[in-house]
Each structure stands twice: as structure tokens, then as C-alpha cells.
Amino acid sequence: MIVSILALVASAAVLFYAKRMSAHVQEWALPVCVAAGLIALWDIACIVSGSEVFPSPLDTVYAFRELIESQRLWGDVAASLFRVTWGFLLAAGIGIPLGLVVGWSTRTFRALNPIIQGLRPISPIAWIPIAILWFGIGDGAGVFLIFLSSFFPITVGTMAAVRNISLVHQRSALNFGVRRFELFRRVVLPAALPQIITSLRIALGVAWLVIVAAEMVGMDTGLGYLINDARNAGSRYDLVVATMILIGLIGILLDFLIRRLEVFDEVRWGYTQR
Amino acid sequence: MSSSKRKAPQPKVVFEGVSKTFKKKGEPLEVLSAIDLTVDEGEFVCLLGPSGCGKSTLLNIAGGFERPTRGSVKIDGAEIVAPSSKRVFVFQEYGIFPWASVWDNVVLGIRHKSKAEQHRIVGEVIELVGLEGFERAYPMELSGGMKQRVEVARALAVEPDVLFMDEPFGALDSLTRLTLRTELLRIWNERKPTILFVTHDVDEAMQLAERIVVFSARPGRIAEIVSVDMPHPRDIGGVEYGNIKNRLYELLGVTHMI
């Protein structure tokens, strides 16, 4: 309690004097203070409310240790990552080429766009019963659901990117006799790439949200299942919160990894000039 | 007079009764009306006119990007129906690819030649436009003027016999514009391509062109063709220059004395 109040006061003080800090110090000091302040508030709220079930920050740290020591955590992390990875790669492998073709060819666009737009608003969660019916409880259904949730953002994003290619660039290509496959390789794909990467990033974010929900409802491994299991097995909310934090951290890591794609010279133009 | 300097001028680009009508929300909009114009081989012609009079449209038709509603454009006697790298367009906005390095941009039109040839030609045109040392740079790392030089280099690499330039220096500051004009004239003297250069800047037209085609406002018609029979370098403070300039302003319907 005392520690928390002190932490709260200290971080408030630091925030108050923030403008005297150099930009470089602010860079890390401000978020650290905000986080410390929030954790302190969380701790104080736990003590004041006297809740028996809701874990304090310290309980959560212990729960983390328990999770790491129990061998099952890594299995659940691996299960979730396995489903997301394969579903996502499958969606990118089909969605990007499809989006390129549908975006470029007006006839294909006319034929396929209505069905894509019609299926897109259906939440991947709504597909869970069908996924289980087709693939049973397990990785197959998980991969299928992640495929669905990534496929639409990737396909639609790629389509939009291709349809946005500037007329001047198309005409440059035409002027220098760039046609057919070469046109795709030299103009259509590189012109669309920055926006494709953005849609991949969105899709991966959605995939990570969906896998947890899917595992809570219809699977017997994975981080989503772990949350459900912790609650059902004796209201272990400390494990629930620890798992939630882990899910958040892995999500940040995934986003960090996919953002590595944005630094290449071939795509950097797409993020600075817009 | 100007024809006396060139020996037996050959007609290169011939516009015959070119008209263009766009549909705008169902309403027909006549942009160009019966344009007749002959540009000789190796000639530098500026198309000058108010904004929206159809200069870009005329150039796009000549480049093969659009079809005229009526009439035709012939180059070397053959009607233009599609773009070709014998006739290169330099665009009003940046047409170079931001995802490719300067080298990869310039090599675009000669990508089917041997590596040795590519090296020779790219080296040559990059030197011609003064971009040595920037071969590996990406367009986002270049200034506006440098990007436009890349575009010019890309066009020159294919050794086109016709260059269509649509306000290529429009987005640049006046100092850079002046430099690039001088360089364009030097390149033109060296290689003698036929150049059709669109501008709405009277001084630009005066400094560059052998003949200036002045357009009236929409629907675009040729109001008059003014010859600038002055050798380079031109004395832009002289009496002759002033007289032609006055005439151009008059044709455009503005006085330049404020």
C-alpha cells in the first residue's frame, strides 16, 4: 500500500516536471511513469476494495512465475502461434496474388468484388461452428479461422492498393513498353507494396485477436483456452490476468516483427510521402 | 525566316483536325477543337495557353495515351494509336518510380539491352543531366529538381526522336527552373530530338522555343503561332524579346504591365 502510494506520487511528480527533461529522456521516462502510476492505482484499488478474487499486481507476478514453471504454458503459446502463423501465411499467399489480379483487371473486379465484400463483414467468430464441423476441435479449425480473419483485410487492402496506382506511373510503364507479367513485377506489385504491408499488419493484429476468442470458444489448447481453463479451474483470476498480459506482449512482438518490413528502400516512400 | 536556317525541314509530328470531347457527368465537354499543326524534325515547339485549355490533352493524344474524338496525329507519316518508347513523355507530375533507385529508373527503357550497353547509356545520360554519384539513391532522397532530372535522363536513355514534355519544371522553384531550361537547351542542341513542350509560363516559352503555339481558352484552338527567331543564348532584356513577349501576353488576353 505504502509502496504503491509512493510510486503514484513519484510518477505524478516526474510527469509534472516532464517539460524540463530532454526529448531523449522523455522518450522512456514518460511511458515508464504512466505504467508505474497505473500499476500503483491497480494495487491501491485491490487493497481498498478488499477483493478476494481479483489479483493484485504482485499476485499477477507470482501467477506469471507459476505459469512459466508449469510446463504447459509453452505448449499453449506454441499452439496459438502455430495457428496464427499458418493461417496468416496461407491468407497472405492467396490474398496478395488474388488482390493484385482483382485490383488490376476490371472484369475480375466486377465478378469477384461483390462476393468478397459480402463475405467480409461476417465475423470470423461466427465461422467457429462451421470450422469445428469441417476440421474438428484442434489446429485445423484454428488455422482455418485465422485464414478467414486475415484473408479479407489482406485481399481488400491489396485490391485497393492496386486500384490506387497513379495514372502517371501506369503511363510511364506503358510508354516504355512494360507489359503483362513484367508490368506486375515492375510496377503493380512495387506500387502496391507499402499498402500491402499495412494490410498485412492489420491482418496480423486481427488474427491475434481472433485466435484468443476462437480458443476460448472451440479449442482445447492455446492461450485463449488457458484463460478459460484458469477461470473454470477454481477462479484463478491471477492466471487469467497474467495470461492476458502475455497475450498483449506477444501481440506487440508480432507487430514489431511485421513492421520490420516497412524499412526497406523499396517501400519506404509509401510511408513518408503520404 | 526560321526555316532558312534548317536545311529542308522534314515534318515530324503532324496534327490534322484534332478534336477532343470529354463526357462530364453525361454532358459533352469540348476541350480541343480542330487543331492543325505541323512540327518539323528536330524542332523545339512550346504549347502555351491558359490553364484548362487542353494542352495536356493534346500532348496525351500525341503520346498515344488518349484517342482524339476526330482527326489524327501522325509521326513520320504513321498514325499514333499507342505509346512507344521512340516517343517519350516527361510528365507534369513525377512519373519516375519511387520504389526504384535512380539507376533502376533510368534503365527502364533500355532494360532489354546488354548489361554493358546499359552501363554505357545510363552513365552517359546521368552525366548529361548532372546526377553523377546519385545512381543508388531513391527518389525520396532527392530534391524536386533532381527528380525531374532523373525523369529527363530516363527519357533520354532510349534516344527518343520525339520528347513530349508536359510542364516538366512546373513544380520547381524559379532558380532551378532556369538551370534546367539551360540544360535542356544544351541537351537538345547535342541530340536534336523533336520537342513538344507544354507550359503556361510566357518566359519559359520565350527562352526555349523556336516556335510558340498559343492556345485560346476552352475549347482550345490555336490562336497564333509565334516564331522566336533569336539565337541562343537569348538576350532576355532586349527589345526584340520584349516585343515578342508583349505579343504573347496580348494573345493570352492579359497585359503584363501592372
Ligand SMILES: Nc1ncnc2c1ncn2[C@@H]1O[C@H](COP(=O)(O)OP(=O)(O)OP(=O)(O)O)[C@@H](O)[C@H]1O
Ligand atoms: N479524362 C478526362 N475526363 C473529363 N474531362 C477531362 C479529362 N481530362 C481533362 N479533362 C478536362 O479537359 C480540360 C483540359 O484539360 P487539360 O489537362 O488538357 O488542360 P491543360 O491545358 O493541360 O491545363 P493545365 O495548364 O492546368 O495543366 C479541363 O477542363 C479538364 O477538366
Ligand SMILES: [Mg+2]
Ligand atoms: Mg496540363
